Amino acid sequence: MERYNFKTIEEKWQKFWDLNKTFKTQRNINKKKFYCLEMFPYPSGKIHMGHVRNYTIGDVLSRFKTLKGFNVLHPMGWDSFGMPAENAAKQNNQDPRTWTENNIKTMKNQLKQLGLSIDWDREISTCSEDYYKHQQKFFIEMFNKGLVYKKENYVNWDPVDETVLANEQVIDGKGWRSGAVVERKKLSQWFFNISKFADELQNELDNLDGWPNKVKTMQQNWIGKSFGCEIEFEVIGDSKIDKIKCFTTRPDTLFGFSFLALSIDHPVSKLYENDQNFLEFKEKCSKTGTTEESIANAEKIGFKTKLKAKNPFDEKQTVPVYFANFVLMDYGFGAVFGCPAHDQRDFDFAKKYNLNIKTVVKPINEKDSFKVTDEAYSGQGTIINSKFLSGLKAPGESVIETIKILEEKKIGRKKINFRLKDWGVSRQRYWGCPIPIVYDEKGSYKAIPEKYLPVKLPENINLNIKGNPLSSVDKWCKIEIDGKSYFKETDTLDTFVDSSWYFLRFCSPKNEIEPFNLDDVKYWMPVDQYIGGVEHAILHLLYSRFFMRAIGYQNDNFNLKEPFKGLFTQGMVCHETYKDKDNKWRNPDEVETADGKNYFLKSDDSHKILVGPSESMSKSKKNTIDPEKMINHYGADSVRLFILSDSPPEKDVQWSDQGMLASYKFVQKLYLLNEKMLKLIEKEKKEDSLKLSKFINQYLNKIEKNLANFNYNVIIANIHEAYSFFYKLSNDEINFTNLKNDYSKFLITIMPVMPHLASECLERLNMDSKSWPNLNKKYLIEENVTIVVQFNGKKRGTIEAIKNVSEQNLIKDIQNSKLFDKFLKENKIKKYFYVKDRLINILI
RNA sequence: GCCCUCGUGGUGAAAUUGGUAGACACAAAGGACUUAAAAUCCUUGCCCUUUUGGGAGUGCCAGUUCGAGUCUGGCCGAGGGCACCA
Numbered sequence A: 001m002e003r004y005n006f007k008t009i010e011e012k013w014q015k016f017w018d019l020n021k022t023f024k025t026q027r028n029i030n031k032k033k034f035y036c037l038e039m040f041p042y043p044s045g046k047i048h049m050g051h052v053r054n055y056t057i058g059d060v061l062s063r064f065k066t067l068k069g070f071n072v073l074h075p076m077g078w079d080s081f082g083m084p085a086e087n088a089a090k091q092n093n094q095d096p097r098t099w100t101e102n103n104i105k106t107m108k109n110q111l112k113q114l115g116l117s118i119d120w121d122r123e124i125s126t127c128s129e130d131y132y133k134h135q136q137k138f139f140i141e142m143f144n145k146g147l148v149y150k151k152e153n154y155v156n157w158d159p160v161d162e163t164v165l166a167n168e169q170v171i172d173g174k175g176w177r178s179g180a181v182v183e184r185k186k187l188s189q190w191f192f193n194i195s196k197f198a199d200e201l202q203n204e205l206d207n208l209d210g211w212p213n214k215v216k217t218m219q220q221n222w223i224g225k226s227f228g229c230e231i232e233f234e235v236i237g238d239s240k241i242d243k244i245k246c247f248t249t250r251p252d253t254l255f256g257f258s259f260l261a262l263s264i265d266h267p268v269s270k271l272y273e274n275d276q277n278f279l280e281f282k283e284k285c286s287k288t289g290t291t292e293e294s295i296a297n298a299e300k301i302g303f304k305t306k307l308k309a310k311n312p313f314d315e316k317q318t319v320p321v322y323f324a325n326f327v328l329m330d331y332g333f334g335a336v337f338g339c340p341a342h343d344q345r346d347f348d349f350a351k352k353y354n355l356n357i358k359t360v361v362k363p364i365n366e367k368d369s370f371k372v373t374d375e376a377y378s379g380q381g382t383i384i385n386s387k388f389l390s391g392l393k394a395p396g397e398s399v400i401e402t403i404k405i406l407e408e409k410k411i412g413r414k415k416i417n418f419r420l421k422d423w424g425v426s427r428q429r430y431w432g433c434p435i436p437i438v439y440d441e442k443g444s445y446k447a448i449p450e451k452y453l454p455v456k457l458p459e460n461i462n463l464n465i466k467g468n469p470l471s472s473v474d475k476w477c478k479i480e481i482d483g484k485s486y487f488k489e490t491d492t493l494d495t496f497v498d499s500s501w502y503f504l505r506f507c508s509p510k511n512e513i514e515p516f517n518l519d520d521v522k523y524w525m526p527v528d529q530y531i532g533g534v535e536h537a538i539l540h541l542l543y544s545r546f547f548m549r550a551i552g553y554q555n556d557n558f559n560l561k562e563p564f565k566g567l568f569t570q571g572m573v574c575h576e577t578y579k580d581k582d583n584k585w586r587n588p589d590e591v592e593t594a595d596g597k598n599y600f601l602k603s604d605d606s607h608k609i610l611v612g613p614s615e616s617m618s619k620s621k622k623n624t625i626d627p628e629k630m631i632n633h634y635g636a637d638s639v640r641l642f643i644l645s646d647s648p649p650e651k652d653v654q655w656s657d658q659g660m661l662a663s664y665k666f667v668q669k670l671y672l673l674n675e676k677m678l679k680l681i682e683k684e685k686k687e688d689s690l691k692l693s694k695f696i697n698q699y700l701n702k703i704e705k706n707l708a709n710f711n712y713n714v715i716i717a718n719i720h721e722a723y724s725f726f727y728k729l730s731n732d733e734i735n736f737t738n739l740k741n742d743y744s745k746f747l748i749t750i751m752p753v754m755p756h757l758a759s760e761c762l763e764r765l766n767m768d769s770k771s772w773p774n775l776n777k778k779y780l781i782e783e784n785v786t787i788v789v790q791f792n793g794k795k796r797g798t799i800e801a802i803k804n805v806s807e808q809n810l811i812k813d814i815q816n817s818k819l820f821d822k823f824l825k826e827n828k829i830k831k832y833f834y835v836k837d838r839l840i841n842i843l844i
Numbered sequence B: 001g002c003c004c005u006c007g008u009g010g011u012g013a014a015a016u017u018g019g020u021a022g023a024c025a026c027a028a029a030g031g032a033c034u035u036a037a038a039a040u041c042c043u044u045g046c047c048c049u050u051u052u053g054g055g056a057g058u059g060c061c062a063g064u065u066c067g068a069g070u071c072u073g074g075c076c077g078a079g080g081g082c083a084c085c086a
Helices: A006-020 A049-067 A083-092 A096-113 A129-144 A194-207 A213-223 A251-256 A267-272 A276-287 A292-297 A344-352 A396-408 A518-524 A539-552 A627-634 A636-645 A657-682 A690-708 A712-732 A739-750 A755-765 A807-816 A818-824
Strands: A033-038 A071-073 A148-158 A163-165 A183-192 A225-236 A243-248 A259-262 A302-311 A314-324 A335-338 A381-383 A412-418 A437-439 A445-447 A478-481 A484-488 A529-533 A567-570 A573-579 A591-593 A599-601 A604-616 A784-791 A794-802 A831-835 A839-843
Touching (some): A006 A096, A006 A755, A033 A049, A033 A518, A049 A071, A049 A529, A049 A567, A049 A627, A049 A690, A083 A096, A096 A627, A129 A445, A129 A539, A194 A213, A194 A412, A225 A251, A225 A396, A243 A259, A243 A335, A251 A396, A259 A344, A276 A302, A396 A412, A627 A636, A627 A657, A636 A712, A636 A755, A657 A739, A657 A755, A690 A739, A739 A755, A784 A818, A794 A818, A807 A831
Parallel strands (some): A033 A529, A259 A314, A784 A839
Antiparallel strands (some): A148 A163, A148 A183, A225 A243, A225 A302, A302 A314, A437 A484, A599 A604, A784 A794, A831 A839
């Protein structure tokens, strides 16, 4: 029998799909839509296994939904602005656009080889002018609505590369490229006012039923809503300062007040701008590392001012005012009221500077004489030593009561604070969307009028210079608007902006005039299922949610708030890591093993290789498997099958050569089965189909449930079971009246996973492959059941019975059966518990 | 430090949501076919027993229940997120 030649057959079907535009989608009001979207890739060169997994999962869903009769939108595009293009360009002296477009060509080809059901007519690329010109309009719209502003902000500044670094580009306080110690520098930057929507972004998370809880809690923590109040403290000691505002969540501990701590950037620092000691202190603060842990673990230090703050509940009490390194300027008001007994940071600070520690909350089971000694107590309890607040339950009741009193006395009021900060979108880079703003010679800025848009990126520029590349192109920077000359903004937009609305663009990708057509968006949006890595749980997903609200702000035509109805975060693809004698990483291709334990270098079989733990595939650790090689060697269907087989899609999966090979063999076996089935179906002699109908319907029931719940590893198991069933038939040459029909139902169910093979088999059977088979529930009902028999909770056997057997009859059958003699002979049935048609537990 | 998730054979994992633990696969061992190998197929899978059987068993310790991988409390371990957020 002929082997399955995946090369010619996969090519055949891919060509067929291309020529027939099988996956082309159009708006159709009469059909129910389904928008399936995977996070679009950055065109870095070649696709990796992570892409294979991501897009296979999405493709299984798309194809399943199409078969189920939905009008499915399944597009693909390129997140094609970004640093790697610029870096590659510098290294190879190549234009970022050429580099990017070449990569896109390669990767598109690779994706096509995977047999994905994508409507390629909707392909978009964020670095094309067609795309970013619309983004510039969004920017101006937001600018006009006051959702964009410019402010001075601290950034990570790399003094060697003369550029701003993102937090993740700072490694141990050094720039990831230059290795230079990163400085904190104040720069004027563009911001999106995302914090304006903080409250609704947080609250409306609750409506996202289709999102994993994990992602929702991550966003919740990120937004960080906290309830408390602001308090104005009266300050004495300098005539220029009479009040300092603080935010606190624990106003109820005000009687434990022992100092006031200010950020070094607090306006009060103006008083000390010429004080040498203060400047030294400030210098010391900026030196305590830039990594997050080092900041968190740094010793708490302070600088005592001449100021004193009054306790609003006790005018006689005054406390010292310090500058302290642990107070952040951009949260609250950059000032903290210190209550050492009930806040660990304040406690550490008070110990260091010998400040008063007064206990004002006691745990519920403690006496009133309870005193904080070794560490702060921040748990629940009762207020003590606090005059009119004493006896209240803390923190709940006591906080609300205290705020009420502060509001009456007009020294404070209720306030909700958020951790979320505005989104800085300025990047000092070339390869991004230009910001459509101009400056006059005085430095005041305005949006570029529509008729001068879009602002196009200049081509052929020299990137091998320090600093912002665009500002070095004098000709480009100058622009004349209505006869007046201006300078263009030379920063470009963060690439997260590009990906904050691309899913809208897919709805009308060819629209020249508008970013999208409203009717298209109304039909297709929201994305029904969004699929991608959990690493985007916060930023990308939050920014996209913000962007929808920003478009809809002061715009009654657009009321889409949540872009992604369903979200699925897939796990990573992992592989063992290999190191050679010189402690260098080695690719799996370079090593071999005879026994699965000892590994050696292929090129030198005496060179032992150290095997490390399995980790997510990465270029830096060289533990990658090239998808293209696998596709060429085993075929797309086999690779798709393997990537789904071993683990649930939300968990990490281990790459395994044996597993890959097994999947390949299974594809071969399915094809051979099909050939045998073809012959079997031709046979004259036929048997009654009841057994077959039962099997196929039970199978359909299982696989459909598992498909709907993303249990894709289990559907592979279901397919294996069905294979075994049909294999046995073909081996025993048992033909059924309905065999052709029911068998082709099985073939349709494997279509989402192995589309080429399924299409080919169905074609050879001369059967239609357009719709998912209907389930006939009648065959799910079994008239005979196997009931588990337990004595005292232990399984002792099973018994056959007809469905819906009465308890009395079942007991009678058990008593009559010799199997259970030894349990029933000398014992009486005391009691029993019966789970209908499934199990009986008899107590003796 | 705070928050979240997860602990099931040699391995990846299933388990109708409280009812037969280990489906399906990988690896291993044994067998069939073969001159042989590859491929393919079958069997086994922890402990006691030659078998029939029986026992233990889902990280550990308790609890609820006729019955717990599943529910509750405590502990141990792994992974992830946030991190001086007042």
